[in-house]
Amino acid sequence: MMLLAAPAINIDNAFLSGILGLIAFTLVMTVGVMYATWYERKIVARMQYRLGPTRTGPFGLLQPIADTFKLLTKEDLRPATADFIAFEAAVFAIFIPALMVFVAVPFTADWYISAIPMSLLYILAVSGLSFIGFLLAGWGSDNKYALLGGMRAAAQLISYEIPMILALVAVVMVTSTLDVYQMILYQDTVPLIVWQPLAFGIFLIASVAEVERPPFDIPTGESEVAGGVFIEYSGIRWSMFQLSSYVNMYAFALLGAFVFLGGWEWPFGTDIGWGYQLLLTMVKMSFFIFFYLLIRATVPRLRVDQLMSYAWKVLIPLSLYQIVTNGFVIVYDLPDVAFLLFSGLGVAALVYSAAFIVKRGEPRRPLTMVPVRATAKAAPPAPAVAADVVVEGAAT
Amino acid sequence: MIGILRSLTQVVRVIGRKPVTIQYPEVHREIPNRDRAFPILLWDAPIDEPYCTGCHACERACPVECMTVVMKDNPKHATGESKRRKIIDEFWIDYGRCMRCNICVEVCNFEAIGMNNTWAGHELSRYDRKELVMDLDMLMSQSKAGKVDPGLRA
Amino acid sequence: MVTEQHDRSLEVVDIPINMGPQHPSTHGVFRMVLVLDGEVCKDVIPHIGYMHRGGEKLMEAMDFRQGIGYCDRTEYLAQFSAELGYVMAVERLMELEIPDRAEYIRVILTELNRLSSHFMFMGAFGIDAGVFATSFTYAFPQREYIQELFEEVTGDRLMYAYFRVGGLAWEVTDNFVQRVHEVLVHTRQGLRDLDELLTKNEIFMVRCQGIGAFTADQAIAYGLSGPMLRASGVPWDLRKDDPYSVYDRFTFEIPVGNHGDVYDRYLVRLEEMRQSVNIIEQALEQLPAEGPIVAEKLPRRLRTPPGEVYSKVEAPRGEWGVYLVSKGGDKPYRLKMRSPSFCNLSALREMCIGQFMADAVMILGSMDIVLCDVDR
């Protein structure tokens, strides 16, 4: 039984090491999330001609700590008509599964909390539990916005879990293991993103939906349901929601890095030290995080019916296609390139699908331009003024 | 998908551009000479008295009636130091009501009132709205100290 | 132990949801009650009046110069258009001849104001669509350059009170023409940014297309004006159809939509901004270098002859009209503002019924209302 701090300490008791690992992990994760928010604010600010936090400490580095203290000392409100049990339990029902996912995550070759033989299934099963919290929060807040948000959240989580699981099933067919650790070892030469680009694309999209980040943030859509399920929460409870949403983001980024990008195995193998492995994992993870941030700043929110139809009409058929073609390749023992071939065709379909969902009804006609001619005589012209002014800061 | 990719490249391109943020309390944006914040009274430095004679023109013209003017006989006129027979005694402007329309400046016959065009005219936050009612000393203090050069007059 | 008999059939209940006056996407203190069947709006009940201050009545108690400040405060995103409508009404009553230079400066500033107002729309509309403030921060720095120009010229960032009966309050700054050219560089960049970010984005398109569509007949029946009307396919623009000021001296194009939906309204506004840049450039070329900026023989105290007049201008949001009755003297006897926001907002219910809740937000955003203008 490995311990989180296995390279440093050795504890034989499985329970003790597990509990210690969880505690240490929760603390590390909390700090990590605090700085994820800082990173997000800085990066997104630069995408928007802004600077982001600058006041607290150098480069605003103390901003997360200030925010934490603010949130912790804030008045904790509960609506008088809220359902006590549902309202209070919802926080934990979201928070605990989010952190439980990390029990099975192998950060490096010998650095994980618990080796679970079916860790992929475990991660999916546990992360799928969080919808209970959303439903309870939505119903327990006794607020119509929250109810609407909770229903949207549950429907969305359930819908996007299916393409996500199917995409991972396709990967499982290739690697023929349910253990994330084994899957990483499988990718010692070529990462799975090469053989299964379609599954990767589906996983990427579905994971954005699972962590409810834009463009799939309709359960909390600020401009529609004004915070959705979180609308009645404040202070520590609200920050726990935020914490778990970021922890979820980490979890899926890690899962993607392990399953599709080769985790700590590719391209250097297991021989390098655990420090480098951890670094490699983090780098791969931050690709995903950056992607999440990028589309957050760019893409508008989908509508709830479009969200559903995208999952059911595009992602699920494509993931089934991936499974079927994988089956062909495995049964008829075709070379690995066939994986890439079939999957690549699917990716083309996925790219096309974005245009496909746009199509509705008659074709668009461009604007008609009605010309207006000058009818009156202009005033005598002014003396020439330099029209080609060059302004600093204006990019071409 | 092409459209989304175009959006993404646009967003990434902006990362390289210069942010437009001005770090406000440390860096003050340069405000133009014509800027009009709130009306203040001007100080006739050579004679060492306000220009304002308390003629009530601005008070009558103010659309929101934020001014109160009381005039008195000018003591310096008796000694011959000043040509102004009457002079301002009390002057209140409620900055909380003023809508900064510039009309008081336009109607003033003595060029005695001007719009503050310094940052001091903008940074006027108070804890109590009663403190926004400025009396003669407050209205005059900036001009008296020679910090104001009202740019815009009409 | 027998309980009362109750109806076993499922009773379907619609959820009334109160949106506003403090909802993030109602653009001010607008409140609407959405009656939702699941996510679909079955009814929309708008509530207005939270901002009502009796502006028209206030202006009846003020002389013509004092009233200008209230025009700014009524239409606080298109102040110059509002001022122009009011000032033109008084000028028509007094039969004043406005010097050319003043007219050109008015046109330049009004068109710049249209740019700044449409920038505001682009930013807020992106947020309604769910772009995390990126459209907003693309639009606002560029809008800020325009605001700075206005501040240099008029002395104020928002409440200009610069157009006066008979001309302008004071001369523009010496480097005005050059400054406008500088600002236009930024404006073009902002237009490019927003165009790249939104126009072809598939998700943006799918959110906008086919939403809140109005045919030309419906649009005319509801008295829509401005981009809302033009998006529905009616090429009606007061700058073309009833030219005021010196608009008959410019060559430009009026964009007209073919679908009448939210996406067309967005496109029409985007194209209008390009045309505004075009008009400003022409106006800068034609702007007389020197000349009076105030009409001759302007009395110190403005007094109108008795009579009534309706003057209208093409404001960014549509037809901004001022109906003014005078019985002589220095104050209007009766003043009525025909505000485009109010008339456009009347179509909200018709547009929203049968659409999704998220679409209702988009439709409201596409109307680009100014609540102060609605309530007055």
Place this chain on the structure above:
Amino acid sequence: MTEVFFYIFAATVIGGALGVVLLRNIVHAALGLIGSLLGVAGIYILLSVEFLALVQVLIYGGAVMVLILFGLMLTRTRELKENLDGDQKPLAAVAALVLLGTFIAAFANTEWPRDVGQITTVPFNDIGNALFGRWAVPFELLSGVLLVALVGAIIIAMQEEGEQ
């Protein structure tokens, strides 16, 4: 140590089940059901059938509960004031007693494995092979039934929408 966990899980299962029956608030009862189902998953883990435990969490804890909660929350359960007991209470009691007797009889007559300490683990691959090899036909039949149910549900839902 394992016993402690067993008792914790067992208490969760029984407590959750009691909650389902006894709690007045129907959403709280559903919460009890979730607890009960997750407790069962815990017992599966103690029995070293992780696959079953995870599937229990995934299917019962996830998919089934979401339907129940959806249904309960979208109906106006809070205003459901009337007594849910009917005048058939004695009959129900008789039925329950008969069921209990059957269970006890079955429990007593079953021949349980002697060695409780030894847990025979079933390899995950065997389950898969059995499911798609030996039991392939029943499995496919079952999925056909489910598909029919799914299509039927869609048709019913579409009809209701059309009626409005």
